[in-house]
Amino acid sequence: DAKTTQPTSMDCAEGRAANLPCNHSTISGNEYVYWYRQIHSQGPQYIIHGLKNNETNEMASLIITEDRKSSTLILPHATLRDTAVYYCIVRVANYGGSQGNLIFGKGTKLSVKP
Amino acid sequence: DGGITQSPKYLFRKEGQNVTLSCEQNLNHDAMYWYRQDPGQGLRLIYYSQIVNDFQKGDIAEGYSVSREKKESFPLTVTSAQKNPTAFYLCASTKEAGELFFGEGSRLTVL
Numbered sequence: 435d436a437k438t439t440q441p442t443s444m445d446c447a448e449g450r451a452a453n454l455p456c457n458h459s460t461i462s463g464n465e466y467v468y469w470y471r472q473i474h475s476q477g478p479q480y481i482i483h484g485l486k487n488n489e490t491n492e493m494a495s496l497i498i499t500e501d502r503k504s505s506t507l508i509l510p511h512a513t514l515r516d517t518a519v520y521y522c523i524v525r526v527a528n529y530g531g532s533q534g535n536l537i538f539g540k541g542t543k544l545s546v547k548p
Numbered sequence: 549d550g551g552i553t554q555s556p557k558y559l560f561r562k563e564g565q566n567v568t569l570s571c572e573q574n575l576n577h578d579a580m581y582w583y584r585q586d587p588g589q590g591l592r593l594i595y596y597s598q599i600v601n602d603f604q605k606g607d608i609a610e611g612y613s614v615s616r617e618k619k620e621s622f623p624l625t626v627t628s629a630q631k632n633p634t635a636f637y638l639c640a641s642t643k644e645a646g647e648l649f650f651g652e653g654s655r656l657t658v659l
Contacts, residue, residue: 468647477552477638477650478591521590536648538583538591 438522443543446516452509454542456522459503464526467498468536469507471518478521478538481507512546519543550575554639554651561626561633561658569624569654571639580622581648583638584608591638597622626656634658 439457446452458467468483482489482496484505489496495508509516521541552573561567571580579598583591593606597616611630616622622641626633636655640648 470648475636475653475655477640477653478648479650480647483647536591540588540590 437537438524438539440520440522440539440542442540443545445545445547446509446512448514448546448548449511452512452516452544452546454507454509454520454522454544455504456507457504458522458524461502461524462526465524466526467496467502467505468523468525469494469496470521470523470538471516472521472541473515473518481520512544514546514548517544517546552639552641552649552651554637554654556654557652559654559656561656563658564628566625566627567633567656569626569637569639569656571622571624571651572620573622573641573649574620575641575643575649576619577641577643577649578619579642580616581640581642582606582612582614582622582624583640585636585638585653594624594637 466483466485469481470478472478481493482491484496484498498505519541521538523536525536555570581596582594584594585591592608594612595603595606595614597603600616600619603614603616611627613625634657636653638653639651642648
Protein backbone atom coordinates (compact mmCIF):
# COMPACT_ATOMS: atom_id res chain seq x y z
CA ASP A 435 0.00 0.00 0.00
CA ALA A 436 1.12 3.54 -0.73
CA LYS A 437 2.44 5.53 2.20
CA THR A 438 1.08 8.92 3.11
CA THR A 439 2.64 12.06 4.53
CA GLN A 440 0.66 14.49 6.67
CA PRO A 441 1.64 17.48 8.80
CA THR A 442 1.94 16.63 12.46
CA SER A 443 -0.42 19.37 13.63
CA MET A 444 -2.56 22.27 12.41
CA ASP A 445 -4.65 25.00 13.99
CA CYS A 446 -7.90 26.42 12.65
CA ALA A 447 -10.19 29.19 13.88
CA GLU A 448 -13.74 28.18 14.74
CA GLY A 449 -16.12 28.84 11.84
CA ARG A 450 -13.36 28.90 9.26
CA ALA A 451 -12.57 26.17 6.75
CA ALA A 452 -10.00 23.60 7.81
CA ASN A 453 -7.87 22.30 4.94
CA LEU A 454 -5.89 19.18 5.80
CA PRO A 455 -3.30 18.12 3.21
CA CYS A 456 -2.02 14.63 2.46
CA ASN A 457 0.75 13.54 0.12
CA HIS A 458 0.60 10.07 -1.44
CA SER A 459 3.03 10.29 -4.33
CA THR A 460 3.37 6.51 -4.74
CA ILE A 461 -0.37 5.80 -4.98
CA SER A 462 -1.38 3.10 -7.45
CA GLY A 463 -4.18 3.36 -9.97
CA ASN A 464 -6.55 1.12 -8.02
CA GLU A 465 -5.95 2.68 -4.61
CA TYR A 466 -8.52 4.90 -2.96
CA VAL A 467 -7.86 7.74 -0.54
CA TYR A 468 -9.66 7.32 2.79
CA TRP A 469 -9.99 9.80 5.64
CA TYR A 470 -10.80 8.91 9.23
CA ARG A 471 -10.66 11.01 12.37
CA GLN A 472 -10.18 10.11 16.02
CA ILE A 473 -11.41 12.27 18.84
CA HIS A 474 -9.38 11.81 22.01
CA SER A 475 -9.83 8.37 23.65
CA GLN A 476 -12.54 7.29 21.20
CA GLY A 477 -12.56 4.92 18.24
CA PRO A 478 -11.79 6.39 14.80
CA GLN A 479 -14.69 7.60 12.67
CA TYR A 480 -14.93 7.27 8.90
CA ILE A 481 -15.21 10.62 7.09
CA ILE A 482 -14.96 10.16 3.34
CA HIS A 483 -13.11 8.37 0.57
CA GLY A 484 -12.49 8.83 -3.14
CA LEU A 485 -10.60 7.50 -6.16
CA LYS A 486 -10.02 10.41 -8.53
CA ASN A 487 -13.06 12.61 -8.57
CA ASN A 488 -13.71 15.12 -5.84
CA GLU A 489 -16.19 13.91 -3.25
CA THR A 490 -18.50 15.67 -0.81
CA ASN A 491 -20.73 14.43 1.97
CA GLU A 492 -22.38 15.91 5.03
CA MET A 493 -19.12 15.93 6.96
CA ALA A 494 -16.46 17.09 4.52
CA SER A 495 -15.15 17.48 0.99
CA LEU A 496 -12.23 15.58 -0.52
CA ILE A 497 -10.20 17.21 -3.26
CA ILE A 498 -7.81 14.91 -5.13
CA THR A 499 -5.25 16.39 -7.53
CA GLU A 500 -5.36 15.35 -11.16
CA ASP A 501 -2.16 13.30 -10.84
CA ARG A 502 -3.58 11.76 -7.62
CA LYS A 503 -0.33 12.35 -5.76
CA SER A 504 -1.95 14.50 -3.11
CA SER A 505 -5.32 15.32 -1.64
CA THR A 506 -6.97 17.78 0.73
CA LEU A 507 -9.72 17.16 3.23
CA ILE A 508 -11.88 20.23 3.74
CA LEU A 509 -14.08 20.84 6.76
CA PRO A 510 -16.03 23.85 5.51
CA HIS A 511 -17.00 25.40 8.85
CA ALA A 512 -14.86 23.94 11.61
CA THR A 513 -16.31 23.71 15.11
CA LEU A 514 -14.63 22.96 18.43
CA ARG A 515 -15.98 19.39 18.16
CA ASP A 516 -13.86 18.88 15.03
CA THR A 517 -10.71 18.93 17.17
CA ALA A 518 -9.24 15.48 16.54
CA VAL A 519 -6.46 13.52 14.86
CA TYR A 520 -7.16 13.11 11.14
CA TYR A 521 -5.77 10.09 9.30
CA CYS A 522 -5.23 9.93 5.54
CA ILE A 523 -4.94 6.37 4.23
CA VAL A 524 -4.59 4.90 0.75
CA ARG A 525 -5.84 1.40 0.06
CA VAL A 526 -7.42 -0.75 -2.59
CA ALA A 527 -11.16 -0.79 -1.96
CA ASN A 528 -12.01 -4.24 -3.23
CA TYR A 529 -12.53 -6.46 -0.30
CA GLY A 530 -10.05 -9.34 -0.59
CA GLY A 531 -10.68 -9.88 3.08
CA SER A 532 -8.07 -7.55 4.44
CA GLN A 533 -9.78 -4.23 3.81
CA GLY A 534 -9.35 -3.48 7.46
CA ASN A 535 -5.61 -3.84 7.19
CA LEU A 536 -5.34 -0.11 6.79
CA ILE A 537 -2.09 1.53 7.77
CA PHE A 538 -2.99 4.24 10.25
CA GLY A 539 0.02 6.53 10.64
CA LYS A 540 0.25 9.30 13.22
CA GLY A 541 -2.14 11.58 11.30
CA THR A 542 -2.62 15.33 11.71
CA LYS A 543 -3.72 16.72 15.05
CA LEU A 544 -6.21 19.47 14.21
CA SER A 545 -6.93 21.98 16.95
CA VAL A 546 -9.95 24.21 16.38
CA LYS A 547 -9.70 27.35 18.49
CA PRO A 548 -12.43 29.81 19.52
CA ASP B 549 -29.20 1.03 16.99
CA GLY B 550 -26.56 -1.00 15.22
CA GLY B 551 -22.98 -0.71 16.29
CA ILE B 552 -19.92 -2.24 17.89
CA THR B 553 -19.68 -2.71 21.63
CA GLN B 554 -16.39 -3.20 23.41
CA SER B 555 -16.07 -4.15 27.05
CA PRO B 556 -14.74 -3.42 29.51
CA LYS B 557 -13.90 0.22 28.82
CA TYR B 558 -11.13 0.18 31.43
CA LEU B 559 -9.25 -2.85 32.70
CA PHE B 560 -6.40 -3.35 35.12
CA ARG B 561 -4.44 -6.54 35.41
CA LYS B 562 -1.42 -7.80 37.22
CA GLU B 563 1.65 -8.98 35.36
CA GLY B 564 1.44 -12.63 34.37
CA GLN B 565 -2.35 -12.67 34.05
CA ASN B 566 -4.28 -13.30 30.86
CA VAL B 567 -7.18 -10.95 30.11
CA THR B 568 -9.94 -11.15 27.50
CA LEU B 569 -11.45 -8.09 25.80
CA SER B 570 -14.93 -8.43 24.37
CA CYS B 571 -16.10 -7.13 20.98
CA GLU B 572 -19.66 -7.61 19.78
CA GLN B 573 -21.32 -6.18 16.63
CA ASN B 574 -24.92 -6.25 15.42
CA LEU B 575 -24.18 -4.76 12.01
CA ASN B 576 -24.16 -8.15 10.25
CA HIS B 577 -20.61 -7.46 9.12
CA ASP B 578 -18.48 -10.35 7.96
CA ALA B 579 -15.04 -8.97 8.78
CA MET B 580 -13.77 -7.93 12.20
CA TYR B 581 -10.45 -6.49 13.35
CA TRP B 582 -8.40 -5.75 16.46
CA TYR B 583 -5.99 -2.85 16.65
CA ARG B 584 -3.62 -1.60 19.32
CA GLN B 585 -2.84 2.08 19.88
CA ASP B 586 -0.05 3.44 22.06
CA PRO B 587 0.04 7.09 23.23
CA GLY B 588 0.71 9.50 20.38
CA GLN B 589 0.90 6.69 17.86
CA GLY B 590 -1.24 5.38 15.03
CA LEU B 591 -3.14 2.09 15.02
CA ARG B 592 -1.43 -1.24 14.52
CA LEU B 593 -3.32 -4.35 13.39
CA ILE B 594 -3.21 -7.34 15.76
CA TYR B 595 -5.61 -9.88 14.20
CA TYR B 596 -8.45 -9.91 11.72
CA SER B 597 -11.20 -12.32 10.73
CA GLN B 598 -13.04 -12.44 7.43
CA ILE B 599 -15.54 -15.17 8.30
CA VAL B 600 -16.59 -17.32 11.22
CA ASN B 601 -14.00 -19.85 12.39
CA ASP B 602 -11.21 -18.17 10.42
CA PHE B 603 -8.73 -15.46 11.38
CA GLN B 604 -5.31 -14.15 10.32
CA LYS B 605 -2.42 -12.52 12.13
CA GLY B 606 -1.82 -8.83 11.64
CA ASP B 607 1.43 -6.96 12.14
CA ILE B 608 1.77 -7.46 15.91
CA ALA B 609 0.02 -10.75 16.77
CA GLU B 610 2.66 -12.09 19.19
CA GLY B 611 1.29 -12.42 22.72
CA TYR B 612 -2.34 -12.20 21.58
CA SER B 613 -5.00 -14.75 20.64
CA VAL B 614 -8.49 -14.51 19.16
CA SER B 615 -11.49 -16.67 18.31
CA ARG B 616 -14.41 -16.23 15.94
CA GLU B 617 -17.05 -18.77 16.89
CA LYS B 618 -19.94 -16.45 16.04
CA LYS B 619 -20.32 -13.79 13.37
CA GLU B 620 -21.20 -11.19 15.98
CA SER B 621 -18.31 -11.79 18.36
CA PHE B 622 -14.50 -11.48 18.10
CA PRO B 623 -12.88 -11.59 21.56
CA LEU B 624 -9.20 -10.78 22.03
CA THR B 625 -7.09 -12.41 24.73
CA VAL B 626 -3.98 -10.58 25.88
CA THR B 627 -1.74 -13.32 27.23
CA SER B 628 1.08 -13.16 29.73
CA ALA B 629 3.44 -13.58 26.78
CA GLN B 630 2.68 -10.05 25.62
CA LYS B 631 5.64 -8.11 27.00
CA ASN B 632 4.12 -4.63 26.98
CA PRO B 633 0.33 -4.97 27.06
CA THR B 634 -0.59 -1.56 28.45
CA ALA B 635 -2.39 0.15 25.54
CA PHE B 636 -5.69 1.27 24.06
CA TYR B 637 -7.36 -1.59 22.13
CA LEU B 638 -9.82 -0.95 19.32
CA CYS B 639 -12.17 -3.37 17.60
CA ALA B 640 -13.64 -2.68 14.15
CA SER B 641 -15.83 -4.35 11.55
CA THR B 642 -16.73 -3.85 7.90
CA LYS B 643 -18.89 -5.17 5.10
CA GLU B 644 -17.27 -5.90 1.76
CA ALA B 645 -15.36 -2.89 0.45
CA GLY B 646 -17.03 -0.64 2.99
CA GLU B 647 -15.65 1.69 5.57
CA LEU B 648 -14.51 0.50 8.98
CA PHE B 649 -16.81 0.93 11.98
CA PHE B 650 -14.95 1.15 15.28
CA GLY B 651 -15.95 0.49 18.86
CA GLU B 652 -15.20 2.94 21.67
CA GLY B 653 -12.10 1.07 22.75
CA SER B 654 -10.80 -0.72 25.84
CA ARG B 655 -7.95 0.75 27.85
CA LEU B 656 -5.78 -1.93 29.45
CA THR B 657 -3.29 -1.07 32.19
CA VAL B 658 -0.88 -3.62 33.62
CA LEU B 659 0.07 -2.91 37.20
